[in-house]
Amino acid sequence: PGCLAPFVQLGGRCYFFSYMQKSWSHAQAYCRSKSSHLARITSQHENNMIVSYVRTYFPADFNWWLGGNDMAQEGRWVWVDTNKVMTYTNWNPEEPNNIKGIEHCLELRSDYTHKWNDAPCGKAKSFICEK
Ligand code: 2F8
Ligand code: CA
Numbered sequence: 001p002g003c004l005a006p007f008v009q010l011g012g013r014c015y016f017f018s019y020m021q022k023s024w025s026h027a028q029a030y031c032r033s034k035s036s037h038l039a040r041i042t043s044q045h046e047n048n049m050i051v052s053y054v055r056t057y058f059p060a061d062f063n064w065w066l067g068g069n070d071m072a073q074e075g076r077w078v079w080v081d082t083n084k085v086m087t088y089t090n091w092n093p094e095e096p097n098n099i100k101g102i103e104h105c106l107e108l109r110s111d112y113t114h115k116w117n118d119a120p121c122g123k124a125k126s127f128i129c130e131k
Pocket of ligand 2: 095096097098099103117118119
């Protein structure tokens with residue numbers, strides 16, 4: 001079967017990479033409306049596939065919401081679709097730093113060579129859905 005457009009197949013999963021920019025919660029709601037969720041990255045292999053894809057097909061300065069947050073408890077990073085604590089992570093050095101105490105959502109950040117950052121959830125960004 002494969003993936004129905006605009007989802008694309010990477011490894012065994014289907015992903016949607018948005019040009020639209022939304023807050024983290026609105027991005028997750030959008031993914032839900034497409035029977036998906038903000039992406040949960042659980043291995044270096046999956047992370048590499050996603051990073052290669054965005055480097056190939058999107059402008060270099062795009063940042064992306066992923067499905068992680070520590071909204072319920074500061075420093076306890078969970079995936080939105082499972083509510084389970086992350087095991088694999090790919091934080092940039094010094095991250096997550098929770099600047100001003102308002103950074104509770106997970107971003108794949110282009111100027112961090114696509115490593116991970118905690119960022120303010122209300123900021124509008126592109127996002128990656130997965131199913
Ligand atoms: O936009 C918020 C973002 O700003 C900086 O990254 C560009 C901070 N980096 C450092 O302070 C090193 C991020 O932590 C912060 O989330
Ligand atoms: Ca940060």
